[in-house]
Amino acid sequence: MKFFPQAAIAVSLTLASVASWAATPDFPHLATTGYGEVVAKPDMAQFSVKVVESTMTAEQAKQSVDKSVTTFLQALQSEGVKSEQISSSNLYITPQYHYPKKGKPELVGYRASRSITVTVEQLSELNRYLDMALNSGINQVDNIQLKVKDQAVYQQQARLAAIKDANSKAESLADGFGMDVGGVWRIDYNMSGGQPVLMRTMAMDAKSESNSYQDSTIIIRDRVDVIYKLD
Structure with a gap:
């Protein structure tokens, strides 16, 4: 197949805003976005709790919060x-x-508050630590985040899956248009700053609550934008 400069063919897969890339090649090319994800079981957690007290004086509020903390x-x-x-x-x-x-x-009083964040290295201990917080006078749970210890390992697996996905799309599209992928011209990669997505199996009753965290799974995702040359 011959290519004419005045009618150069550019195939674009716009699953992401690839068209907004600053530099656009002036030769036949194909742009794809590869996505990858890995499912992992959480083995650790981090939670944040807060104690909030309202009293008539600032000193009373401080003393009450300090005692619970x-x-x-x-x-x-x-x-x-x-x-x-x-x-x-x-x-x-x-x-x-x-x-x-x-x-x-x-003026009707003062409100005092203080937050504590705890990293739980063994997920099975999470509920016990939360009970300890409530029994200590902590009266608010702000956030519970399940994690994996080997986050970097899972992220690398998701990244490789995204690369494989980008290559597969490029080869399929090029073949569909009777063309060949001639190599990579540009790679844009910005690791997502978002947290892994939690897929939790909700407990049916209080007795099963302690096991519900272990039944959860975490989806770790990555993506890569690639521009390929076409032959």
């Missing part, structure tokens, strides 16, 4: 949780006002 931290340490697995925020105290329809705002 100290009790929880001591409980974690007694279970062998390392200090590098625990992080806590500064104490926040804000005045609370009542706003009547008429007149000036009235």
Whole structure:
């Protein structure tokens, strides 16, 4: 098949905004986006909890929050949780006002809060640590994130799957148009900053709740944008 400069053929697979790439080649080419994903079972977790107290004075609010945080931290340490697995925020105290329809705002008390984030190296211990937090006076669970220890290994597998997907699409499209892939001209890769997608099997009752996290799976995804030369 002959190619004429005035009628160069460019085949584009626009599964992503490949057309927005800054540099566009002036020769016959094909652009694809490859996607890859790997399913993994979580084996660790990270959770964030918060204690929030409202009292008449700032000192009372501070003392109440400090007591709950100290009790929880001591409980974690007694279970062998390392200090590098625990992080806590500064104490926040804000005045609370009542706003009547008429007149000036009235100070009615103070609200104090403090957050703690814990990394759980053994997923089976997650529920026990959460119970410890609640028993210590922590009154809010902000976030529970299931993870895998070998995140980099799974990410590499997803990346290789994305590369394979891009190559497969390129070969299929080129063959469909009676052309051949002549090599790679450009690769654009920006690892996604998003967290793995959690697919959780919900517990049916409280007794099975402790096993529901182990029944969950995590989908780790990656993508790569490639421009190929066409012969």
